[in-house]
Amino acid sequence: MSEPVLDVRHLQVQFITQTKPVVAVEELSFQLRKGEKLGIVGESGSGKSVTSLAIMGLVPTPGRITQGEIWFTPEGRSARDLLQVNEAERRSYRGGEIAMIFQEPMSALNPVYDIGFQLTEAIFLHQKLSSQDARRKAIALLQEVQLLASDETLQQQCRQAHPNYSDREVSSYINQHKQSILKRYPHELSGGQLQRVTIAMAISCNPSVLIADEPTTALDVTVQATILDLLRHLCDERGMALIFITHDLGVIAELVDSVVVMYQGKVVEAGKVASVFSHAQHPYTKGLLACRPRLDCRLQILPTVTDFMEVTTTPAGKIQITEKQTDINRKPKVVTETEQQARLKQLLQQESLMSVNQLRVGFPTKGMFGKTKKYLMAVNNVSFKVYPGETLGLVGESGCGKSTLARTLLRLIQPLEGDVVFAGDNITNLALRSQKLRSLVDKCRLFFKTPIILLIPALILAKRSPNP
Ligand SMILES: Nc1ncnc2c1ncn2[C@@H]1O[C@H](COP(=O)(O)OP(=O)(O)OP(=O)(O)O)[C@@H](O)[C@H]1O
Ligand SMILES: [Mg+2]
Secondary structure, eight states: OOOEEEEEEEEEEEEOOSSSOEEEEEEEEEEEETTOEEEEEOOTTSSHHHHHHHHHTOOOTTEEEEEEEEEEOOTTSOOEETTTSOHHHHHHHBTTTEEEEOSOHHHHSOTTSOHHHHHHHHHHHHOOOOHHHHHHHHHHHHHHTTSSOOHHHHHHHHHHHOTTOOHHHHHHHHHHHHHHHHTOOGGGSOHHHHHHHHHHHHHTTOOSEEEEESTTTTSOHHHHHHHHHHHHHHHHHHTOEEEEEESOHHHHHHHOSEEEEEETTEEEEEEEHHHHHHSOOSHHHHHHHHTSOOSSOEESSOOOGGGTEEEEEOTTSOEEEEEOHHHHHOOOOEEOHHHHHHHHHHHHTSOOSEEEEEEEEEEEEEETTEEEEEEEEEEEEEEEEEOTTOOOOOOOOTTSSHHHHHHHHTTSSOOSEEEEEETTEEOTTSOTTOHHHHHHHHHSOOOOSSHHHHHHHHHHHHHHSSOO
16 A cells, blocks of 8 residues: 555644633544545534644644644655644645645635636746746646636637638637636636636645545535536546545545544544445444435434434543434434425415515626616526415525525515515515615525625624624
8 A cells, every 4th residue: 555645643733712722623643645535524613624724734823733743745755744844844835735625715716816817826836937837827727627628629619600710810719718717807707617716726736635625515516516526537637635525425425535534523433435334333423324314205303413322521521422222223203295285285375474476687787889788687587485484495506596586585686577575565666775674684584605794794893883
């Protein structure tokens, strides 16, 4: 077996908070070999992200690595303990030989610079290239992450669209197309496209290790599958090792070779993914596997890992986990088809709480001759009703208009046509400052994909308030 490219030994990370120290990672050890794909799974707060930040040397204050070793073997050189090297050497590895991508691509990109600038900046950080070569490399990377079509495909597309072009015109068309993608700003790209840009930035310096912290959690399943395919392809092509952090066991089963299961900062189980999934040993892993959402039936009560294990703390403060045998063998109670129909019938007998009729929402785009306004239609003739006590699911792939529709229901966006009736009031044409529309905020609320969107304004408001 080859030598590990990364060897984490007995890592411990603590956060010194005002009350008591939080041990985010404790006695964590694992190895990663060249080309290997390792998954780290665990519930929220189990220490997955802190582990990746410790490897990158980015643990934020008041966090501290209080114990352990992180041995990294750069290509063709001897192993170095990253916790013992100086900051300059650490910086040379960070973003170069060890790169990272995050859940939210926007957290890695700057909205005021175009992607060409940001990509070449990442290249310049670790490589001495002329700006022309850096731009050429940026384009090659965008082709590698499939944000930009290959030269052959571009050539074919051009020849199909313009059969009379000379070779010179074809080459100028391809060049213009390539340059135009570099000039695009982050807000002009979708979530999946942005994640491809951050992957291009991460692989720009040919890293030996790529850490991906939930890179597909904010993406729909179709886009997620293409990003997973891309990561798999990059690892195989480049011999790059991958640490893939997720709470999604389906993704783990699909992508990685080995898995580390974390619970409260500790590794509770590790091994080859097939053996961990088929012969899980630890009650927490068994619980995680048993709690996967089911598509074949609806359960009366959704299981949680605590149904499968007992967690106690010893007088010395150590956590002990034991298996709840009875619960493992218990058959969960299922809501039958008849029960579902009966509930639905009961709901539909009520007066609807919200009624959406033929709603059309569009974003204006500039027409050919100044004044002509065209609309990019995001929501097209949508109608539905919601009844008190009902849970209505709205699903669809990226860009199909779900969020626009949700915002329109609260009048954060004005629809072009159609009505939204809430509790008997047609709110579509209420004046923005009217008392009725303001009172809607108390009755109908929205929460977002990214919690930080909500928390930062709340913090600013709290700070501005005279009596916080
Ligand atoms: N800056 C900080 N200050 C104090 N405690 C922190 C800080 N950052 C993380 N922690 C704590 O460290 C522990 C591990 O957090 P971490 O972010 O690694 O969890 P995670 O497994 O990545 O969770 P998620 O799946 O929600 O991303 C948590 O108990 C968290 O509260
Ligand atoms: Mg995390």
